[in-house]
Amino acid sequence: MGRSVIVLGVNGWTDKTHDPAAALLIDGEVVAFVEEERFTRHKHGVGQLPHGAVSSVLSEAGVEASEVDAVACGWDRQKFDSVRGASTDVSDAVRVITGLRELAHLPMHWITHHTAHAASSFYGSGFDAATVIVADAEGEDESISVYRADRAGLDLVRRFGRGVSLGLMYRAVSEFCGFGQFGAGQTMGLATYGISQADALPIEWRDGEIYSPFPVNAWEDDVVRGWLARLEAQFGAPASPAPRATGAFPPLASHQPMAAAAAQLTVNSVMTQLVEWAVHTTGIRDVCLAGGVALNCVTNGLLLDVVSRLHVPPHPHDAGVALGAAQMVGARAGMTGWSAARADLGTPAATGVAALGKMPGAVLTDPINNAADRILDGQVIGWVQGRMEVGPRALGNRSILAWPDSIELRDRVNRLKGREPWRPIAPSVLTEEAPHLFGQSLVAPFMLVSVPLSAAGRQAIGGASHVDGTARLQTVGPTEGVYRSLLEKLAVRGGVGAVLNTSFNGRGEPVVRTALEAVLSARRMNLDAVIVEDRLIEIEGQT
The missing domain is CATH 3.90.870.20 (Carbamoyltransferase, C-terminal domain)
Known part of the structure; x- marks a missing residue:
């Protein structure tokens, strides 16, 4: 038997990334996978590098840094910069991101963000073939991607730009409701209190396209600011930020439940129609989801009626691209026999x-x-x-x-x-x-x-x-x-x-x-x- 192939996947490389993480893959089996926030104790680890996570996955697996064959990142940094007219020296990226000089001689495998998301869902699904949908705030220059996946790989079917981002819209609504950038879970829970009386926001699926008030390639900050302005015009002043400490909370109504409900109705509608279109286009009714929007359990519950089988991994958020990047490198090297998705790693x-x-x-x-x-x-x-x-x-x-x-x-x-x-x-x-x-x-x-x-x-x-x-x-x-x-x-x-x-x-x-x-x-x-x-x-x- 030949020597095992060991691939280290990472997320986290700039002050704008969040949920840094590391995953270790040995011959297709996920042997360790952790998030950096658990070591630094800073929730979501915004702008942090996954140094603690990298050390942990190697230690848990009993692997020396010198045994690692490849390192992959769930973003294409060069594409990200190119889209934004920027330039970054990535020649020492492996050492900087992992924190290990012993890995500095290895090249970084840059995997586009949505491809890494898609891989992180499909390769642990157990499906022989699937329609894979990634929806989040943004990748390098997209916010929604549709793939046809089978054991031969992932084929991109369709992609949609930042201007129609469901993730950026939901983030803006979460900020408007007083919960901040990472308050989507609170927004989803709040939405239920206004859903029977709300109308959807102006993102809609129509004739095979997604339409919104913003240019298709609008910048992230412009989209968020644009939504905040629209929300204030429609619902009035934004809610005060939720208290950081425990204690008395403001009344539910002060958090703008109608805005939350409008956002939830919008995600429900667009995702349902998108999935219907995607499974019709690919001819595959087994569906995998990934990206931050896939954490929306209300929408996911509605999708059960649209698909044959639905797989959402325990890590659809950005930490998941650490695993997906490693899996893409493994797949390109001919790895098979992928281990089923699990969380306890x-x-x-x-x-x-x-x-x-x-x-x-x-x-x-x-x-x-x-x-x-x-x-x-x-x-x-x-x-x-x-x-x-x-x-x-x-x-x-x-x-x-x-x-x-x-x-x-x-x-x-x-x-x-x-x-x-x-x-x-x-x-x-x-x-x-x-x-x-x-x-x-x-x-x-x-x-x-x-x-x-x-x-x-x-x-x-x-x-x-x-x-x-x-x-x-x-x-x-x-x-x-x-x-x-x-x-x-x-x-x-x-x-x-x-x-x-x-x-x-x-x-x-x-x-x-x-x-x-x-x-x-x-x-x-x-x-x-x-x-x-x-x-x-x-x-x-x-x-």
């Missing part, structure tokens, strides 16, 4: 348990049963197991958990995390319980689709229901290890295999990485307890 929880020292607590002989006891008793617990997940969704390894039948418990979780009181919290459910709770069979392992609860679901897990009776669910299948076992225990003892699940982080923080970070974060939030692997840590002041 980061730091193991056990790595930092020793740092807990003599903190009050105990070693548990049965952590699953202890966690079930606490959840059924109405506690809000931190749950840290296995490898850290990549992506913005908590999927059972770095989670805050509570029993899902109580609106009061949901409200308490929101208070502890410093979240707006009107925001929903997602449920994790056993896959086989989805037909009972949601009225349909679903496989949604990455918490990226929102669908209506059934009448039985609204009764059994009412704390997970948004105001419109929907929930952004995560289905937990038979191979999901400890988290699956916890839900099975809750099903036996509590009558439903489900739990409220939100990411383990306080307001403004990235998701916790280590055991010590988890305990410190839990103390700041005043959770009831934290279980790290088999170690129970009681939080002072709680019983």
